[in-house]
Amino acid sequence: MLIKVINPNTTWSMTATIEQCARAVVGPGTLVEAVSPAMGPASIESHYDEALSVPGLLDEIAKGERDGADGYVVACFGDPGMDAARELATGPVIGIAEAAMHAASFLGRGFSVVTTLGRTIGRAQDLAEHYGFARQCRGIHACEIPVLELETNPDALKLITEACRQAILDDGSDAIVLGCAGMADLCKHISDEIGVPVVDGVAAATLFVQSLVTLGLQTGKRGEFAAPLPKSYVGALESFGS
Amino acid sequence: MLIKVINPNTTWSMTATIEQCARAVVGPGTLVEAVSPAMGPASIESHYDEALSVPGLLDEIAKGERDGADGYVVACFGDPGMDAARELATGPVIGIAEAAMHAASFLGRGFSVVTTLGRTIGRAQDLAEHYGFARQCRGIHACEIPVLELETNPDALKLITEACRQAILDDGSDAIVLGCAGMADLCKHISDEIGVPVVDGVAAATLFVQSLVTLGLQTGKRGEFAAPLPKSYVGALESFGS
Amino acid sequence: MLIKVINPNTTWSMTATIEQCARAVVGPGTLVEAVSPAMGPASIESHYDEALSVPGLLDEIAKGERDGADGYVVACFGDPGMDAARELATGPVIGIAEAAMHAASFLGRGFSVVTTLGRTIGRAQDLAEHYGFARQCRGIHACEIPVLELETNPDALKLITEACRQAILDDGSDAIVLGCAGMADLCKHISDEIGVPVVDGVAAATLFVQSLVTLGLQTGKRGEFAAPLPKSYVGALESFGS
Amino acid sequence: MLIKVINPNTTWSMTATIEQCARAVVGPGTLVEAVSPAMGPASIESHYDEALSVPGLLDEIAKGERDGADGYVVACFGDPGMDAARELATGPVIGIAEAAMHAASFLGRGFSVVTTLGRTIGRAQDLAEHYGFARQCRGIHACEIPVLELETNPDALKLITEACRQAILDDGSDAIVLGCAGMADLCKHISDEIGVPVVDGVAAATLFVQSLVTLGLQTGKRGEFAAPLPKSYVGALESFGS
Amino acid sequence: MLIKVINPNTTWSMTATIEQCARAVVGPGTLVEAVSPAMGPASIESHYDEALSVPGLLDEIAKGERDGADGYVVACFGDPGMDAARELATGPVIGIAEAAMHAASFLGRGFSVVTTLGRTIGRAQDLAEHYGFARQCRGIHACEIPVLELETNPDALKLITEACRQAILDDGSDAIVLGCAGMADLCKHISDEIGVPVVDGVAAATLFVQSLVTLGLQTGKRGEFAAPLPKSYVGALESFGS
Amino acid sequence: MLIKVINPNTTWSMTATIEQCARAVVGPGTLVEAVSPAMGPASIESHYDEALSVPGLLDEIAKGERDGADGYVVACFGDPGMDAARELATGPVIGIAEAAMHAASFLGRGFSVVTTLGRTIGRAQDLAEHYGFARQCRGIHACEIPVLELETNPDALKLITEACRQAILDDGSDAIVLGCAGMADLCKHISDEIGVPVVDGVAAATLFVQSLVTLGLQTGKRGEFAAPLPKSYVGALESFGS
Structure with a gap:
């Protein structure tokens, strides 16, 4: 089982600590990968920072889907972008x-x-x-x-x-x-x-994701959280559009 | 008085209709400018679309501050990015x-x-x-x-x-x-x-912003909605960082 | 547009201040008339005072209807008689x-x-x-x-x-x-x-009523807020009955 | 023990039925008196009717105080004027x-x-x-x-x-x-x-008032429900002012 | 009318005080009997104590049914076992x-x-x-x-x-x-x-039960509070099972 | 790690199914033991059944403490006796x-x-x-x-x-x-x-208990959920008292 832990800020030293805390609690069959997005704020301390962290976070969810991640932890206490992440991801997504x-x-x-x-x-x-x-x-x-x-x-x-x-x-x-x-x-x-x-929340979210994956439980996809409809995106966000 | 109406999607024909509806109701001393951001989705029909519309929306708020806008309308029924917009803007911000x-x-x-x-x-x-x-x-x-x-x-x-x-x-x-x-x-x-x-909501928000500006009322800035702290942003979002 | 501001107490010096505050904020095409009812308490500082202010307040609403008022402000912070006022009035009624x-x-x-x-x-x-x-x-x-x-x-x-x-x-x-x-x-x-x-609240209510009238919005009249059924009233309240 | 039951409308045939229902349930030492006010609507079927019933209702509470009533029932399902009645009355007041x-x-x-x-x-x-x-x-x-x-x-x-x-x-x-x-x-x-x-509610309120009186319980008078402050009332409501 | 007051703890001196308080307020036709169960804690000061008081309490309800009690008071401020008591009892049950x-x-x-x-x-x-x-x-x-x-x-x-x-x-x-x-x-x-x-609560509950019995009101028995289905119980609780 | 799963009814065939479902999901280092209490109802379908299941359930918690259980699952959808169980248990207790x-x-x-x-x-x-x-x-x-x-x-x-x-x-x-x-x-x-x-809920509760134990999290014991005070219990419940 692969759990991807996304620290939505771009401070990798913090991401390393987060990864360590998550890895310390998972079971023997569970791999944990922690990342920061390629774009975003150095720390998240305002609604503005949080809003600007979301595109990078969603990019990491999209990558995780291509890499076969079984579930995701969003490792910022503001739980940014959760609803959008649940639309993109097949497996469960939990905020810290x-x-x-x-x-x-x-x-x-x-x-x-x-x-x-x-x-x-x-x-x-x-x-x-x-x-x-x-x-x-x-x-x-x-x-x-x-x-x-x-x-x-x-x-x-x-x-x-x-x-x-x-x-x-x-x-x-x-x-x-x-x-x-x-x-x-x-x-x-x-x-x-x-x-x-x-x-x-980091360790707790990691174990709750591990639990949901073990139980075979994923976000319900019959309505609000179905995959986003394909559409055109313009500007710097174009790369998100497909 | 200048009210900036931001349609967070990038479909300018819709922005034109929105502008017309807003202009139809304001008082003689009020100017309305409606825009779509330079980046974002063609329409907003999911949490994902909404999340990706926010950076462009905030960019327009930042431009509005430089242009002396007195207040803002966020013209999408999901009211995206409101809290962040209130941190950036001096004048009132209302969602439709x-x-x-x-x-x-x-x-x-x-x-x-x-x-x-x-x-x-x-x-x-x-x-x-x-x-x-x-x-x-x-x-x-x-x-x-x-x-x-x-x-x-x-x-x-x-x-x-x-x-x-x-x-x-x-x-x-x-x-x-x-x-x-x-x-x-x-x-x-x-x-x-x-x-x-x-x-x-478009006409209603426009008149409520006009009312708040007339009353001299702006977002309270003593705590949660103070201007975001300066910090570094990496990647495609760099331009937001100053 | 005529907005009638009703101060439900009978202290006209306070009514004059209220009128001044309301007039200071409305648009050029809006007239504001502030009144106190012909009967009621000198000030409203209890549930009892508030209850006794309501018949006079409703009388002023009824007069306003005959005089073509487009909307009403109830200018006491207890918002007395609002539901009844909304039954009587054609246009919007807002409490301070x-x-x-x-x-x-x-x-x-x-x-x-x-x-x-x-x-x-x-x-x-x-x-x-x-x-x-x-x-x-x-x-x-x-x-x-x-x-x-x-x-x-x-x-x-x-x-x-x-x-x-x-x-x-x-x-x-x-x-x-x-x-x-x-x-x-x-x-x-x-x-x-x-x-x-x-x-x-006085200035705010006045501008919100002005906004609703501009938007063509009135109290919904299909159910609870339809005009009261005609019926007989006895005693000192007889004059309200038609 | 005297319980005064006030039917806030002026239809005495209904008041008679109400009195009968109340009297049928009280204990041997409890007297029930049911009245309609001297002014008010024939029936209460709108917020407007309810508002106009309150002055008469409060007049009956004031009379009850002079007559030594131990508690009151307000016998209209809209429970009109309850807070004001509790300010006036020494004993408990319950709505149906x-x-x-x-x-x-x-x-x-x-x-x-x-x-x-x-x-x-x-x-x-x-x-x-x-x-x-x-x-x-x-x-x-x-x-x-x-x-x-x-x-x-x-x-x-x-x-x-x-x-x-x-x-x-x-x-x-x-x-x-x-x-x-x-x-x-x-x-x-x-x-x-x-x-x-x-x-x-008529029988229930009557027995709950009887219960509270037996328990020696009255409305708390240390704050919101203290007797109204003396003040001047003008117009048809003058008689309420002392 | 017989009202059974059950003190769910086993301290009979407290039960005697409770009985006295209840008897002091009821009407001339109402008998009050106060009891402690045959089993249970000496006092109730934890969820554990409360849980262990419930079987004895329910036993007293069952006895009350056989003895023709018209209603019940549960005389512990944690209101233990209320829902179960309402399933067993024909008449009303009120907690203090x-x-x-x-x-x-x-x-x-x-x-x-x-x-x-x-x-x-x-x-x-x-x-x-x-x-x-x-x-x-x-x-x-x-x-x-x-x-x-x-x-x-x-x-x-x-x-x-x-x-x-x-x-x-x-x-x-x-x-x-x-x-x-x-x-x-x-x-x-x-x-x-x-x-x-x-x-x-003891005196209040007693008078409210007396009121409900006088009004002919009992727990609704068409759904959740119908009598428990007959079934086998094993162990020390066997005596409850029929 | 030992997780004790308590089926509060006394039907052991159901307990066996429950045990199987719990064992199917835990990690390699986790033991699951499922039991029914020595006393209680054959099934729980009323508030009465639920109340009578609690003493047996608490008895199993007490035994679990003596046997070194690290956490508990209460395997009945009414979540009976949870607050009392949390007082008795050192480790976490979760209802299904x-x-x-x-x-x-x-x-x-x-x-x-x-x-x-x-x-x-x-x-x-x-x-x-x-x-x-x-x-x-x-x-x-x-x-x-x-x-x-x-x-x-x-x-x-x-x-x-x-x-x-x-x-x-x-x-x-x-x-x-x-x-x-x-x-x-x-x-x-x-x-x-x-x-x-x-x-x-059985599998979910088992994994959530496993997660909490792994995280070193136990019920907070500084107030409401401290161990019950020692006291005397009379009657058939005596064995619970020490």
């Missing part, structure tokens, strides 16, 4: 916010999200609402560390850990969801520190 | 689904949407939910005419009118919302035929 | 809470309401819920200044401005809605002070 | 739609409402939503018999019974709520015919 | 959380719950949501006194009273709901102290 | 309705449930609501085949397949959820017949 929220909802009554910049909170609220977890998602908190500083800021781990501890107290939650693919390797440390389950 | 649903909610307890292809119904449901009109939006109905056939299919007007008549009966609604910018010029005919108010 | 909440929802993800007395908060919650803005309306805050003191209390502007500033911080909102027709002339000052968009 | 929906929700997972004219359905939907029973209220159905014909139309009982039978089948409900005070005496017949519990 | 929330919703816009241990808050949230009172129930607060210490802790009354006072301030509520059958006798004291209505 | 609804929500916008008897629909509605899938769950349909006839009725597969086909058409869904553990082996046949993804 989606996976993390599903996983956290198995672990108790409510969870808190700890994310990077405050300006991304609105998108996370939209996703919680869309997936059905408006009640379970009790709070979304920012540590105000930009995505690309997660790797370089020496205080990042400490600040995020404290934000998680505070979130649990303020929200009365049972679990933490980490709100950025760049936090994928911090789970165990934080969980050990604060004594509650901490969910990373 | 958004405007039409707001307008219809002023006219009674419930409205029905009549749209093109059934596969677009899901997106319209998402929008109704997102804008707060899940209760007011009593049904979304497809006439199964592709967007670009609206101009050429000789039976289009009749089929859409009948779909509207049936929707009112089935849903017990007080008003109709037409679910495609390409239907902008059909309102009066259908309303005369079936005796209920029929809302076209 | 309704208009302000719609306008604010175009400006970002969430808004806060700042109103007069705390005891009116419940009504505003009902309206936010009814119009579909339960999620967008993030908080309703009282400055505890009675309606008629808005004009006379020398600290009113300062107190309201501070309440707005605090509301934005507490709720993480993108915009402010002013919760009383008597605050209609404070928008610009407060917006300049706190740097976020501030919405006055 | 409110009571009937509460009672029906004790009897299973879902109920259906059968009412008079289709144009009143919207109001019943609002009430179901407001009271928290949007999920439990599975359908609202009109038999299209005007309120005052309930007493005179020889087919009324048969038509209503059939509408109830059909509603149960269509909605999969466990119970029926009768949507008009004028149907108060039909419960037993319909229940016997169709084999499901049938709730009349 | 259910009754208290219904009663409180008659008394204003919002209520606060004050309960025993914090770990029971989740269950109360589920119930508020299930009964339709998610909006009305503005907060659930624990005083962290275990159920069985309510009778013995000399500070219990004072601590609960203060928790109620604080809850009203924090939540802006109009009424208090006491979240444990063991608090049934504290209502009057707390209400006198803090000046807001305080609802005890 | 929960798992199936989560899985189906990954496959499109909406799913339909096809279950056994109509009287169980209410419970499935409760679960969809509780898990957050009220919007995604578009319909719940009964084929009116009792649980134990699934194995013996020669027309069962055909009737269920037709119910699934019809549900997809009526609800416009993207996927089917099978609403009984006894249907676990029918997925592939039905999916092949009707061309949409069909989810069996």
